Amino acid sequence: MKWSKALIPTLKEVPAEADIISHKLMLKAGLIRKVASGLYNFLPLGFKVYYKIENIIREEMDKAGALEILMPILSPAELWYETGRWGLYGKELMRLKDRANRDFVLGPTHEEVVTDLARTEIKSYRDMPKNFYQIRNKFRDEIRPRFGVMRSREFVMKDAYSFDRNEFCSEESYKNMFEAYNKIFNRCGLNFRAVEADSGNIGGSFSHEFMVIAASGEDTLISCSACGYAADKEKAESISASSGNEKEDLKTLEKIHTPGQHTVEQVVAFLKTTPAQLVKTLLYMADGKPVAALVKGDDELHEIKLQRFLGADELVMMTAEQVETYSKAPVGFAGPLGLSGMKIFADNAVAKLRNFVIGANEKDMHYINANFDRDFKINKFIDLRVPGEGDLCVKCGAALSSLKGIVVGHTYKLGTKYSKTMKAEFLDEDGKRKLMVMGCYGIGLARVIAAAIEQGNDENGIIWPMAIAPYHVIITALNYKDEKIKALSDSIYEELKTQGVEVILDDRDMSAGFKFKDAELIGIPVRITIGNKAVNEGLFEIKLRKTGEEFAVKREELSNKVTEIILKEQVK
RNA sequence: CGGGGCGUAGCGCAGGUGGUAGCGCGUCUGGUUCGGGACCAGAAGGCCCCCAGUUCAAGUCUGGGCGCCCCGACCA
Structure with a gap:
């Protein structure tokens, strides 16, 4: 072309x-x-x-x-x-x-x-x-x-x-x-x-x-x-890397007044503790039926995991009104203790916690030092959290990335x-x-x-893998109006074509820089430059888009060199 | 569907308080250049997203609509 x-x-x-x-x-x-x-x-x-x-x-x-x-x-x-x-x-x-x-x-x-x-x-x-x-x-x-x-x-x-x-x-x-x-x-x-x-x-x-x-x-x-x-x-x-505090002795459950503190950040700041010591209670409607999910304050609930576990066609977070109806408290104060009328599932990482913070199902109230079994029961511990960097592999225990x-x-x-x-x-x-x-x-x-x-680009443009590049080779003919350059460019173009090389010849009447920029932008893997150096010294410059590597070869070596590069780059 | 932003020349943009629409790039013509996005001279190109309204006068103000982009919800 x-x-x-x-x-x-x-x-x-x-x-x-x-x-x-x-x-x-x-x-x-x-x-x-x-x-x-x-x-x-x-x-x-x-x-x-x-x-x-x-x-x-x-x-x-x-x-x-x-x-x-x-x-x-x-x-x-x-x-x-x-x-x-x-x-x-x-x-x-x-x-x-x-x-x-x-x-x-x-x-x-x-x-x-x-x-x-x-x-x-x-x-x-x-x-x-x-x-x-x-x-x-x-x-x-x-x-x-x-x-x-x-x-x-x-x-x-x-x-x-x-x-x-x-x-x-x-x-x-x-x-x-x-x-x-x-x-x-x-x-x-x-x-x-x-x-x-x-x-x-x-x-x-x-x-x-x-x-x-x-x-x-x-x-x-x-x-x-x-x-x-x-x-x-x-x-x-994945397995949460957090080890929890399961060795700690059980402390006495206490209800604490937490006025206006309803996000995890607010509550832990108010109670001078950490998100890892708080258990979030998330309320959902699964196919129209209420369900509660517990995850650690510093974890994120993985809705798809919950939905898959429940086998539900539709899983949506409760609206503020629904939360009030089921937890008898405004959004931000729900907790597993005293929560009735629904099943409660907790993330595996929560099982390792003792003496944690939960909502009290009452406006402006939280419990501290809550513990499983002693204070409330749940239906099952399952994997419910969004995995992240640093978690441990379920197969071998190594850190995940x-x-x-x-x-x-x-x-x-x-x-x-x-x-x-x-x-x-x-x-x-x-x-x-x-x-x-x-x-x-x-x-x-x-x-x-x-x-x-996305994988192959730099500040100058696209860098195609050879196998899917629109052309293998671009011949950048500088000043194509020049008879000698034109003759050389055309003959190389024809020769490469007959060898099955997919080649585009830049024959436009444009300045050299413009053509170089365009060649790089469209990302053709191999560029052959034909200018005065080719006319006067018989040297043809080959530049590779991917590495920027440049070298000059003689006319008779050109097409062999080019096909060699193409074959090497093509994954079969 | 919720939140935000934008629609002016092919592309990127500018056009306080209303007064006959501009810049850069690109395009066309002629000439000079010719190894890293050249230069000079000239030219073409606009339903200012659409429809109403206010006004002597709307790119500009008001209302409605449409389109496009981003974030979220959601999801191949």
Whole structure:
């Protein structure tokens, strides 16, 4: 490609809408342009990167034995009634009607459609395992689209669905995909971790997220450098490093007047103690029923853990009115002693405490020196806290660290969640009808691009991994109007092209500095500079974007050197 | 959905107390330059988000709406 024939509208100033580095650089380098909130055009350069990632995914999926298909974006509401997700998915599900007033859905994911396909086409255990995948647009009417293509309303996803005759085989299919995902993200040149994750509203028994490590990531992962345990913060288990004071003798319970002190900070300051010596009582409504959760004053309650433990569809914090009704005190004075009409659960870390502070379920009153069993009973100690840096690993006891990441892929073991509701059955070897066991596996293509940029950039712009760079090589022809430079540039351009090198020739009538800046901004891994040095001395300068390393080679060595660099950088 | 901010040239922005709309970058024309975002001269480009209202007069004041961004709640 000659730059003058391409459309690469680089910007000097970034539109004010961009906030994170990948979004800024994608706009600045002319990869994308916004159409509306959460909707983007991919311009030629951005689409090239997209296309490369798509091909890597396709190659690895095919290698793993998955079958590529194409499902419609629009799907009938009937399928969504069957699984109940018409009601459960909420406002995020894009719904529309056709001219006959029939309800349709713009698919946010395709379990319904693919399960419908599987139940009609797969009849025997002999037909399995099968894994169908597609690479297509998805729609989610996000509450708040943000960070450019990172969280958009329409996006391209590779989604795959496995169908197996039993759990064991399904496990094999899952492992197979897990490996394929590792290969895909490795080939894309990303620094990533596969972590245990929550399965959200896709459902299923367990799942992994593939997180690209990046400071700007929306998700937090907790990992153990000692044993390799890694999990999404939403899911992670950990042991509080705090040892508590369980050796202390029990002191006498006392009710203390704490006028107007209702936050943890206020109460501990007033009572001259520490947050670690206070137990928070958090009141929730779980599917309409009240429940209390106790965590240490310096810990945070992990709502998802509580919700999962309770098996509740909906878990919301009580409103101020509800708190008054159930605790008979204003917000800020709830406590487990004397709290009736609901189950009480406490975080494991709380079990190690003695003589702690709790609310007294009475305005402006707290108890000090409260203790379990002696003063009140709870239903169960469970893991309820948000894990954090410094916590201890549940597997090996080493200290955990916390990292930010971008979720680029998610694998789920679905079990029979969808096959049951949609009656996706087959005839097994023993002549009995059985439910298919499913798995589903997604990759957000645009997120891979954004994540790669979050990981590869400097003050001058993007630094692409070779495998997904829009071009391998940029020939920066200084003063292309000069006959000699033009002739040299053109001949090298043609030669590299015939060798299969993806090359862009900057033939624009621009000053040298301008072209260098642009080349760096769009992040092409290898730059060949052709100027007077090439004309006069026969030396061609090669500069590597990633390291800044520069060296000059002779004309006849040029293309070999270039292909050598490309091969070395390309992860196979 | 709650809180905050912003809508003026393609992009970034400025336009106290109302009085015919400006700057930088980019674009176009001509010329000079040509190894790190060149220079000179000239030019084009505006429903000032929309709709009402106040006023002799609204980018500016008032009301309503729409769009966009950020934080939160929520969540692929």
